[in-house]
Amino acid sequence: TPPTVLVLPGEGIGPEVVRVGRAVLEHVLDRAGLPATISEHAVGRPAYERTGQWLPDPVRDALDQAAAEPRGAVLFGATADEPIGELRSRYDLYANLRPARPLPALHAVSPLRPERLEGVDVLIVRELVSDVYYGRRRTGTDAGRRWAGQEMYYREDEVRRIVRCGLGHAEARRRHLTLVHKANAIPDVFGLWLDVLAEERAAYPHVDVQDRYADTMAMELVLRPADFDVIVTGNLFGDLLSEITGAVLGSLGLMPSASLSPTGFALYEPVGGTAPDIAGTGRANPLGTIGSVELMLRHTFGAPRWADRLAAAVALAVGLWRTPDIAGPGDKTCTTEEMGAAVCDA
Ligand code: NAI
Numbered sequence: 001t002p003p004t005v006l007v008l009p010g011e012g013i014g015p016e017v018v019r020v021g022r023a024v025l026e027h028v029l030d031r032a033g034l035p036a037t038i039s040e041h042a043v044g045r046p047a048y049e050r051t052g053q054w055l056p057d058p059v060r061d062a063l064d065q066a067a068a069e070p071r072g073a074v075l076f077g078a079t080a081d082e083p084i085g086e087l088r089s090r091y092d093l094y095a096n097l098r099p100a101r102p103l104p105a106l107h108a109v110s111p112l113r114p115e116r117l118e119g120v121d122v123l124i125v126r127e128l129v130s131d132v133y134y135g136r137r138r139t140g141t142d143a144g145r146r147w148a149g150q151e152m153y154y155r156e157d158e159v160r161r162i163v164r165c166g167l168g169h170a171e172a173r174r175r176h177l178t179l180v181h182k183a184n185a186i187p188d189v190f191g192l193w194l195d196v197l198a199e200e201r202a203a204y205p206h207v208d209v210q211d212r213y214a215d216t217m218a219m220e221l222v223l224r225p226a227d228f229d230v231i232v233t234g235n236l237f238g239d240l241l242s243e244i245t246g247a248v249l250g251s252l253g254l255m256p257s258a259s260l261s262p263t264g265f266a267l268y269e270p271v272g273g274t275a276p277d278i279a280g281t282g283r284a285n286p287l288g289t290i291g292s293v294e295l296m297l298r299h300t301f302g303a304p305r306w307a308d309r310l311a312a313a314v315a316l317a318v319g320l321w322r323t324p325d326i327a328g329p330g331d332k333t334c335t336t337e338e339m340g341a342a343v344c345d346a
Contacts, residue, residue: 001069002035002037003036003072004037004039004065005025005037005038005296006072006074007038007041007074008041008077010043010044010078010274011044011077011274012077012078012079012275012279013272013274013275013279013284013336014076016282016284017078017288017336018075018289019337019340020290020337020340022075023344024286025296028309028310029301032306034303039062041056041059042056043059043083044079044080044082047059054079054082066265067265072265073265073268073296073300074087074267074268074269075292076267076268077289078270078275080274089129089134091261093128093129093259093260093261093265093267094127094128094129094161094162094259095125095128095165095260096128096257096258097125098126098245098255098257099123099124099295100121100123100249101120102117102120103314103315103318105318106318106326108328109250109325109326109327109328110250116223116224116226117225120226121173121174121226122221122225122228122231123169123229124233124245125231125233126234126242127158127233128235128259129235130154130158131154131234131236132150132152132153132236133236134235135150135153136150137149152189152236153189154192160196160200162232163179163196163232164200165260166179166230167200167201167203167232168204169230170230171206173230175208176228176229177201177204177207177209177229177231177232178211178232179194179211179232179233180213181193181194181212181213181237182215184213189234194211197211214240217237217241218240218241225245242255242257242271246271250326251326252271252272253272253284253285253286254288254291255270255271255272256270256271256289256290256292257288258292260299264300268295268300269292270291282335282336282337283323283325283336284323285339286323286339287318287323287339294310294314313344313346314343317342317345321342322339
């Protein structure tokens with residue numbers, strides 16, 4: 001059966017970038033002669049205004065059905081908080097892959113000196129369905145003072161599957177893995193991560209393994225990003241480190257992501273949010289969404305050569321066309337739609 005792709009634009013810049021992402025996907029599938037069943041559904045605020053539900057029941061049914069298929073996928077835009085967290089945990093989309101490779105044409109938009117960007121090719125593997133974000137929440141009052149707590153919690157099996165995922169990707173790439181943790185200050189949780197890594201690395205004798213404190217890693221990603229290949233970490237640190245990586249590339253709008261479940265069901269989305277500051281102005285950069293389509297071609301469609309061709313088209317398009325976030329001083333800027341058209345032309 002051909003893949004089923006559910007397109008969920010969401011709100012803010014979500015619909016703007018996903019419109020372009022879907023057009024690029026359809027263009028590539030058409031050229032490649034690859035079949036797919038594609039349908040689009042409202043979620044988030046537009047759905048809430050119409051139905052009173054952030055994730056309406058019929059959309060949930062369509063997602064359940066796609067998740068049960070061998071090659072189901074979602075192309076997601078952005079929503080303000082609801083319902084992306086629910087989607088991630090409901091479908092166990094535990095492995096969030098965030099590749100970052102600067103395009104030579106865009107070296108000048110990075111805040112880093114060009115020589116620091118030479119050879120940068122990082123894959124952040126972020127655990128996505130556990131950690132403090134899903135931990136037990138409590139609040140109370142003690143002697144008249146309010147207190148609040150949210151527990152950082154990981155189960156061994158949750159750690160093991162993401163560590164394995166990181167090692168597997170490292171083996172297929174440059175064979176270098178960095179586990180990011182905070183075992184000095186949070187010894188039980190990250191002691192578990194380090195124990196699991198020590199066990200699992202035995203199965204990957206060719207992968208060079210190291211670990212870093214999260215604070216040190218934040219600094220090194222800015223100073224020496226080319227030193228890293230695969231970075232595997234928990235939900236919270238992965239969130240922070242991928243924003244740093246986006247900044248290193250020059251714009252958050254460039255960052256794609258794939259979130260994979262154990263069954264192969266996958267959600268593809270740009271790393272940024274609804275960007276209320278630029279929504280509705282045609283200024284949103286669609287390249288993070290187009291990069292997410294590239295990941296979909298690779299993982300869901302099993303079409304790596306078409307994914308490579310799409311990446312090459314993006315590299316060509318940015319030589320001439322720039323949305324405002326990646327334009328240098330004096331560069332002529334283009335709209336979200338124009339950038340998408342330039343990629344299709346290329
Ligand atoms: P944001 O990612 O929406 O925006 C941060 C900055 O990056 C803004 O200056 C924005 O203009 C810029 N930016 C983001 N994507 C861009 C693009 N494609 N092109 C050009 N510039 C881009 O983060 P913010 O403002 O903190 O959050 C806004 C809303 O989005 C919040 O409600 C947040 O909860 C939600 N959010 C949703 C996510 C999701 O649906 N997966 C992920 C992150 C945030």
